[in-house]
Structure formats: C-alpha cells, structure tokens
Amino acid sequence: MKVPYNWLRDYVEIELLPEELAERLTMAGLETGAVNVFAPLGEKFVAGRIESLRQHPYASNLQLVKVDIGNEFLEVVCGAKNIKKGDMVPVALTGAVLPGGAVIREAEIKGIVSPGMLCSGEELGVEIAEDEAGIMLLDIKCSPGDRIIDLLPFNEPVLEIDLTPNRGDCLGMLGIAREVAAITGKKIVLPPNEVQEEGKEIDELAAVEIKDPDLCFRYTARIMEGFSIKPSPLKMQFRLLAAGIRSINNLVDVTNYVMWETGFPMHAFDYDKLAGGKIIVRRAKQGEELVTLDGVKRILDPNVLVIADTREPVGLAGVMGGENTEITAETNRLLLEVASFKPVNIRMTARKMNLPSEASQRYEKGVDPEGAIFVQNRAVRLINEIAGGKILRGIIDKYPYPMQKREITLRKSKVQEILGYSLPEDRIKEILTGLSLVVKKKDILEHDVSFHVEIPSFRNDLHIEVDLIEELARINGYDKIPITLPAGVLTSGRRSFEQRVISKIKETLLSCGLQEVITFSFINPKLFDLLQLPSDDIRRNTVKLQNPLTEDQSVLRTTLIPELLKLLQYNFNHQTQNQFIFEIGKVFFPSEKNKLPLEKKFLALVLSGKKPLGDWQNPPKPLSFYEIKGILETLMQSLGIKETRWEEASLPLLHPARGCKILVQGKEIGFAGCLHPFLQEKLDFKQEVFLAELMLEPLLEACTLIPKFRSLPRFPSVLRDAAFIVSRKVKAEDLLQTIRTHGGELLEEVVLFDVYEGKQIPEDCLSIAFAMTFRHPDKTLTDEEIDQILEKVAIALQEKFNATLRKS
Amino acid sequence: MQENIHEKIEELRSQFQQSINGALDLEALEKLRIKFLGKKGEVTALMRTVGRLPAEERPLFGKLLNEFKNAAEEMLESRKKQLKEKDASLRWEKERLDMTLPGKPFQLGRKHPLTLISEEIEEIFSCMGFQIVEGPEVELDYYNFEALNMPKEHPARDMQDSFYINSEVLLRTHTSPMQIRAMEAMAPRLPVRIICPGKVFRRDDDMTHSPMFHQVEGLVVDKGITMADLKGILLLFTREMFGEGRELRFRPSFFPFTEPSAEVDISCIICGGSGCRTCGGTGWLEILGSGMVHPRVLEVSGYNPEEVTGFAFGMGIERIAMLKYGIEDIRLFYQNDLRMLQQY
C-alpha cells in the first residue's frame, strides 16, 4: 500500500520525517519503506501566466506564446492548442533538465528563438488526465515565477507499506493514520463528510433488496445528478498518482480517492441504465452472463454474488462492474454503491475470474460494514465538491444483521505472563485508547486487574486476549521486551539413534571420498520409461502431484537413482569425469490404508570415473564394481553389520551379469551393480557407471553403533596362505563359506587376497588364494594342529567344488 | 726383564696404533680386532708367554697387558663409530627423496552445504537441550493449515502456494505442522523443547525461491514461557551461529499460529549494520519468523493455554546458507554441480 506522506498528514499530525516515520511504523509491525515516486524536478521550472498568443510567422501549427514568469516576460514557441490568455502553465527555463534527461536550451524553432518551453504532464514525468496531451494547466492558486516544486508535490515522499494479511483495516489511509496516532500519541482527524442534500427523495427513484444476506452484510446507496465529468484537480491527480492509481476523470477519481482514504471500495452505476431503478443483491443463476467493464463476457454460477437490476446482473459484487451500467460522458445520474460483502466469497470470485483488483483485495480482507454511511457521505460530498451536481435526499441503507459490539477481557497478569514484563495500568490504557479501542471497565481482582475492552468494528483482527497483548507489545515496542532464558527442568538434546546412525553413514561415505548431494523429492515419471523400468515395477507406482509446476516435478520419487543419473549427466557435461556421490533422502509410496503416503529413507550411491586420482606413483585405472562393493562393505563394517550377502541377480537398471541384491541378515535391503550398458549408451555416458540403492530402515535395525569389547588375545596367531585352483563357475563367497565352516573355531579370519588366471592354470579355471589366521585362546598352536585343519579344509573344497590345492 | 715386558707391550701398542689409523672401513677394523684381540690374536699370544716370566713379574705383566687390551677396545669402538657415521652419510645421500613431490592423495568427500548449515543449527539447539525431531514431507491439510489456525479459505494460505496430492493431502509448505505433531505426541508432559529440520515445498521457482527448500522449526512449551525467553534463546542462537557481535531486532509481524508474532532481523553479517547491498542499505537481515504459540494451537494439541505458554520460530536454511556463503541464486543448491559442492 502506497501512502503519500503529505496526504497522510490530512488525517493525523506528523512531526517525524518520512524516514523516521517509516522506521517507527516498521517497528510497530507495518513494514514500511520511504520512496519517491516522481522524477525529481529542479528549480528551473516555474509557473507562467499566458499574456498573449500569436501565430508563428513561418509555421502554421505553432504559436508564439508570451508568458509572464514573474520578473520578466518570455516569448516561447509552442505547439499545443489547449491554452489561452490568463492560463497558468509550467514553464521550463533554459538549463532545466526534463525528467527524461533532455536539457532545455535556447533553441531556434522554424526561425524563431524560443527561450524556454511550456510543459505537458508527460514532459514533467507525470501521467495526468489532461485534454489530449496538451500543456498542463495549473488549477492551483499560484503567481508567475513560483517554482513548480513548491506548487505540485513532485518531491512527495511516499511510504510503501507491506501489510500483513491480518491488517485489512490499514488498506485505507485512515487505518494507517490510526497507527501513526497510536505510535506518536496524536489524535486522528476524520475528513469532512457532511452533505448538502437537495431535490427528490431517493426512495422515489430507487430501491435495494439483499436476497443473500449471508454474502452481503450491508448495502448503501445514494443518487446524484447534474454533475459534470472532467479531469480532477491537479492536487487530487497528483495524490492518486503518488499512491499508484491512474487518474481517469473526476467521478472515478473520487471513488478511488475515498477508497484509498477509508479502505472502502465503492462503485458508481449509471442510474438511468438500471432497469426498474432497483438494485438486487443475489447469487447469480447458473449460466447467467455479464460483460464486465474490461469487456470480457463472464459466465456465472450460483457461487458468484452479483448486483442486479430487475432485468439482469449489472456487476460482480465487490469485484468489477458491468459494461451495461457503466458511467459515460453522457451519464446524467449516478447511483453510488457502498457495501460490505463476505470476504471469502469475493476472494473466490476474484480468483475464479482472475480479476484481482484494489477493490477485491480490500473486500477479501473484510470491509467494516459499520463504516458504510460515513464513506457514502464522504464520497458524494467530494463528487459534489469537484464535479458539482446535486446529492438527492436520503440514503438507502440495507443492513439486515447489524454487527454486535465485541468485548475482550484483558488481564494485567496475562500481559506479564506472555511478554515477560509488566506494563503499568496507565500505559495499557493509553496504548489501547491510542488505537481507538475503548476501555470500558476495570475490575480489581485479588491479585490482578482486568480491563473490558470494546473493539471498534474496523479491527476485525482482534478477537482474544493475546491479540490485545500483541497490540500492547508492538505499540510499546518489541525492544522493551527483556531478554531472559527459559527456566524449568533440564532437557536432553541428544540425537536419536536413527540420527546418530545416519551421521555415521554420512561420515563413513565421506571418508570413502563420496560427495553428498541433495536432489528434489519430486521427479519426472517419464524417467521410468527412459530407464526402462518394467511396467510392473513397484517404483512406477508413484504419488502424483495435482498441481505440479512442471512435468519434471510431477510425481514423488520412489527411488533416488533417476535424479542422481541426471546429475551425473549434468556434471559429465560440465567436464567432471570423476563422480563419486551419494544421497540420503526420502522416497514415497502410495499407501492403501492411510491418507498419507509411506515415506521411507533411502541411501543411493553412484560412482563413475578413475582411481586413484592425482597419484604420480600409481596411474589411475577405471573403477570396477568392486569399488562400490568395497565402499558398501566398509559401510557395513562401520555400522557393525555382520551378515551381508551379495546375491547375483538380473535387475532393472543393471547390467544383466553385473548386478546383485544386497541381503542383510537374510533380508533384501537393496541392490548394487553396473548400470546396464544399453542405458549407459542411451544416457550418453562415455564410461561405466556403478550404482547402489539401499533402504535405511533395515540398516538401522541391524546396526550396532558401539560393539562389545573382545578381550585381546593372549597367544600368538599363526598365518597360513593357501591357493586353490577352481572352475570359474565357482563363487568366491561359497569358497569362503566352506573354509569358514571347516576351519572351525580356531580359524580366526580368512581373507581372499589373490585371484590369478594364466600360466600353469587351466583356461576354465582360476587360482584363488586365501590368507588364514589361526589362533587358540589358551595355547600356542603347533604346526601339526594347523596342518590338520588345513587338510580338512582342502578335502572339503575338493569334494564340494573340485578345487585342488595349489602347491607352491 | 722388566724393560723387556714394557718394550713388548709398547711395541704392540704402536703396532696397533698404526693399524687402526690404516683401517678405512668396518671390515678392516674387524680384521684388526681379530688380529690383536681375537682368540688367536696378539694379546692372547703374549698372554701365553707369561709362564716364562719370573713369578714376581707376572702380575705386572698381566696388568699392563689388560690395560692395553681395554685401551685397544675403546679405540676400536670409537673408530668403529667414526667409520659407521661416515658410511651412513654416504648411504643417506643415495636415499635422498624430493620432499616437494606431491603426497599420495586421499580423496575426502564433502557434505552438501545445506547439510553443513543444518547440522550447525541442530548442534547449537541440541546443546541447549532441544530434541531434534523429524516429520513427514507429505502432510495432511489439517496439520499444515487447519490446526495452525488456517482454515480453508483463510487468506494466509495464499502466502504459501501449495503442491496438493488431493484435497486433504499436500506437500508441507513449512515445518510448522511439526509443532502440532510434537505437542500431540508429548501432551500433557512438559516441557516440550524441540527443533524440526526438514524439506518444505512451495509453488515458486526463481532466483530466491526454490520449489523445494529447507526449514528448521523450533518450539518450546512449558509453564511460564514468555516472549522474553524467545528473545533470549534466539539471541543465544544467532550469536553462536553468526558470531558474538550480532544484534537482533524483533519486529511485530503476523503468523496465524503465533500471537504475538515477530519477524527477527539480525545485524547485517556483511556490513555489520552500516548498510550494504546485501541488506538493502538497512543494516538488517531478516532471518526468521517467530512468536508466542497461539492459544488455539496449544488447545488443539492437548495443552491448556491457561496453564502453559510457548514460543515457536522457523527459519529457512537456504537463506542462512546464502548469507553465510555469499550465494545469490538459491537454485545452485539443487543443481549439484560438483565443482560448487566440492568448495565446502
């Protein structure tokens, strides 16, 4: 809301500079900045009185105009036709700088030297409603030579106020004035609204009927006749312009001016176009039509409240008038509507019709029905002042359910309880009264005092005790609230088990050199097609957004992988070839039982590139699957998860022969593998990509953050290496399992440390070497004892896998 | 005879002296040792001749020979040390490394900058006894709006254009629903002292708005909680987060679920309050919204507003990250350009 500073001074005395006032309002909850809306005008613009006009000798469309600028006469060349002898006009003297940047110089125009220029509004940078872009006529009291900046508010400071949605009352300057009054301790001055009625009684001409009083709280009407429509006085035009409203003509300008003043929108109908001279406020009929003032034909329904005459709708209540009853140059009589409608209904209609306006914006916040008569009178009085005409006798006022006065009880103790400091009774009263609230009664209680406060009708945001406490706090200043810390018992802020495990997961992955990323929770469902997920894949069953911004963000993700692959693509395109990333985030599945979808935390890893990087001793080699597996194993280890299995499987997204399910304690928790070569090609990845995705929940269940202490061994261990030649079809994990089983309790650890193919090994075979650590808790093992175990192991491997011990 | 003894030993000594000076490496030195002090060496040989001496001369001879032996061992030891050092310094030179060659790189991953900020906030509040809770990203209209004093058609809903799943379910537009959920879970126990970090969603996409972003909500409910306590906690927090010298400014504002409500500004972290481009010349940066929990919100969550009071606050993590890191486009956080992420 734009509030011209000097206009505001009509309603309240202000001793503060605009910047100071802005600061005070801001600190009272009305976020305010002070700006200048007009281009600054220098001192070289003065008022001039036109003394004479004569034809330019060499140009038929120009005149030579002699103007009195106080201390001298100038004869300037001018092309405008709207001026005559005696008019006061703005004159730009040589050296003046126009708001557009042009400098006025003594210039020769068609052979005649012009020592200055008469100015139009446009040339002065203001969009005023003048006759066909002619010279601006100064309709204010002034003398030749007066500086224009002293006459017109070119330097008018304007307060720009960003209102919170609860303060509909401040959408009028009077509301702001009340705030200023409360802050500075001044009184507000209401604008004059006494009217001089004459002529016929309004009842003889018009009637109003409210058919839907649930949507229209009050409707008032007055009729005027015999006014003349023309541009408004410059002073009014400038005020409106400063407030950001275009000046149209004196009638429209008054309705806008009074709306700005009071926060109350209004609408003028051409009375003679109202069929039956009657206003009916009703719901529209299904399919009823109305062409609104913007020329658009609207199809209506019963949710829309219309203003109608006896024949048809003539306006959308609170939103926009109809073309059929529009005021025109020929209008002779007008009916002025000042009404109060149900905010929600206006809001819905304005939205549905896509017609947000200054008026609907105010109705949406609620317009005080109690103020209607004041506003009605104020408006017709102003029309009468600037457009002449008669205000007919009487006022129609339909107000089916007058508002009840509201009272709130405010306890002094509660002020302290909420704000943490006590306000003296006098100060409480002073603040409330300053805000035009009425302190009606004071009760002295045993340990307390309570006030009965009557809430004025325009403050529809005040309902309960704390609302009043906020008023006290903000007018007194939030800076007066002391600074303390909560008393009471100590609480523990320790992180939950889940939070600690997730921290550990992140730390482990970071130590493995992975970069954390965060992607959007919503994705494009087309990615599932791109990634060739089977049609019955559970991940295709998504939660869909009703109103996404784009298709790229239209369903909630069921997997983290697609966005990570997109991210990979983005970074490849930006010359990052080595990408080691992970994300922990939620995925969403529709729930049959609940209204809310299932939200599950997932962990995904995507790796691509070479390793090691920047190591001059070891040249980088392309990653293999065992890189991502190694990271996951490290993760399991750091979480103290023991039973992890990697079960070969042909899975969507993955290379058919290079993918596996991950099982923890026998439960499937995710997958890992190489991206399917076809997908790699499709996504235009030049190198292999490795990915894994795991559910977090089972990890949390299996995880032990602090493992039990095992006492340190007292006897030395014995290390033995053994290599076996086995068929390539045999799985390493099976070999390991067999070795563990047959190694028995004395086998402390077995590590696969070499896989060899080549010389001395049959082609369909591999040599796989294991390092085995043996230890007895109570004695030192002898070579014989170990040989025995090794033999058992070798026999088992031989029987199960036809493996032969490789003699070294 | 005595001279004879002396002569012999003196001869041995000078012989030894010459040899030791001539021993240029450890090997020669060892040979020397064997020659003089070994089992079959000169000293032993001399010792054998002792029997031929008259009985009264024997002790003196033995003594002198022992003295020589000890002196010789000492000289050998010192010469050995000398030679070893010389030897080693030659070897060290051969083993010289270029200490300026780069070390073996260990790749360390980094957290996303938003995680860093979020964790910093969490840690500060955690140390003040706030429990960290999390809530659903997809939320019921009831928790997101209704219970927070924003019934259907409430104009305040316009402030947060939402992504809907259906008429009752939406992506949460703020972390405030967790106020209700946390209180419901706790009531009637006291005190409630939580923060809730998480993702939130609004239909907005430009330099300063992302359709998904992060917030942290805070809530304290107990007997006797005041707005002064809110000021105290937030002052403590901002000084931890932004440094000791920071000042706070509380401005009256409006949120449907707090009353009184306050917008909180921090003295500009760029210019310190003198006014700059970041703070728009005001010297203040808006960083969070806060207020006293609205009595109706307490009531629907199971607490009696006549018995307990509370405060709540909420802040945008991106906003803080942008201020701290000097990032001007919020969308950078979600572009995940590794060149950017690896700066943190």
Ligand SMILES: [Zn+2]
């Ligand atoms: Zn600054």
